[in-house]
Amino acid sequence: MTATILDGNALAQKLRADFKTRAEALAAKGTRPGLAVILVGEDPASAVYVRNKVAGCEKASFHSEKIVYPTDVAQDVVLAKIAELNADPKIHGILVQLPLPKHFDSDLVLEAIAPEKDVDGFHAENVGALMQGQPRFIPCTPYGVTKFFEEAGVNLKGAEAVVIGRSNIVGKPMAMLLLAQSCTVTVCHSQSKDLAFHTRRADILVAAVGRPRMIGPDWVKPGATVIDVGINRVDDPAAPKGYRVVGDVAFDEVAPKCRAITPVPGGVGPMTITMLLANTLEAAERSAK
Numbered sequence: 288m289t290a291t292i293l294d295g296n297a298l299a300q301k302l303r304a305d306f307k308t309r310a311e312a313l314a315a316k317g318t319r320p321g322l323a324v325i326l327v328g329e330d331p332a333s334a335v336y337v338r339n340k341v342a343g344c345e346k347a348s349f350h351s352e353k354i355v356y357p358t359d360v361a362q363d364v365v366l367a368k369i370a371e372l373n374a375d376p377k378i379h380g381i382l383v384q385l386p387l388p389k390h391f392d393s394d395l396v397l398e399a400i401a402p403e404k405d406v407d408g409f410h411a412e413n414v415g416a417l418m419q420g421q422p423r424f425i426p427c428t429p430y431g432v433t434k435f436f437e438e439a440g441v442n443l444k445g446a447e448a449v450v451i452g453r454s455n456i457v458g459k460p461m462a463m464l465l466l467a468q469s470c471t472v473t474v475c476h477s478q479s480k481d482l483a484f485h486t487r488r489a490d491i492l493v494a495a496v497g498r499p500r501m502i503g504p505d506w507v508k509p510g511a512t513v514i515d516v517g518i519n520r521v522d523d524p525a526a527p528k529g530y531r532v533v534g535d536v537a538f539d540e541v542a543p544k545c546r547a548i549t550p551v552p553g554g555v556g557p558m559t560i561t562m563l564l565a566n567t568l569e570a571a572e573r574s575a576k
């Protein structure tokens with residue numbers, strides 16, 4: 288079987304062309320979409336993600352603000368900043384990069400963001416709306432995954448979908464979105480007893496585990512559509528930076544069995560930032576109405 292390689296860079300570019308048209312229409316009405324990104328601490332992976340999010344805004348001619356705090360900043364300082372951004376008309380989206388340091392109550396911080404500016408879709412109000420099938424903001428990574436299904440014309444109705452990972456950021460919202468498309472959804476996690484039993488039944492397999500190349504060809508049903516959300520660094524002395532980025536799926540071995548598969552890098556990653564821009568634009572359009 289020759290798998291369709293789902294190219295996240297190409298799809299992101301296509302979607303961003305449409306954003307440009309919409310942003311220009313907004314600009315004509317005097318509104319420029321604006322995103323504020325808050326980063327607490329020095330986690331190198333988070334710093335890269337935040338840099339890429341701000342760069343994505345700049346490329347799309349959105350206004351962006353990056354607010355960086357040291358690891359030991361008091362939670363109240365961050366809450367005060369969120370309150371200020373909630374009231375700032377230049378800002379339509381607010382994102383607090385996760386994970387936060389241990390002395391933070393992450394739920395409290397996320398709940399402090401005005402739901403209409405919660406472009407991550409992590410506020411309880413937005414989580415509830417998604418669960419009720421009336422999403423207002425869909426979390427960016429699973430939102431991007433749905434765009435791959437649309438683009439590749441994957442028939443989801445009645446499909447067996449297996450999601451590995453139950454995080455609030457990916458696994459749970461992904462399961463809700465697949466359910467809304469009439470998949471039969473199984474959510475697996477670190478305590479699941481026989482993971483391969485489930486994955487081998489999957490017409491749609493979404494891996495969001497964080498373990499390099501964990502999913503090999505014998506875990507995948509022939510003709511499955513495989514979405515790899517993993518971004519894992521593995522040491523590689525021959526690589527220019529001394530490491531390589533690989534997914535949760537052993538791409539080279541699994542791809543020949545699939546109908547369609549996302550590569551890492553160049554699959555889900557570029558789509559996540561694209562959907563953040565989509566949510567920010569959507570927030571700006573709603574505020575201009």
Ligand code: GUN
Pocket residue numbers: 382383384385386407427428456
């Ligand atoms: N950390 C890892 N992924 C995400 C994300 O999508 N949003 C935020 N805010 N933090 C993250």
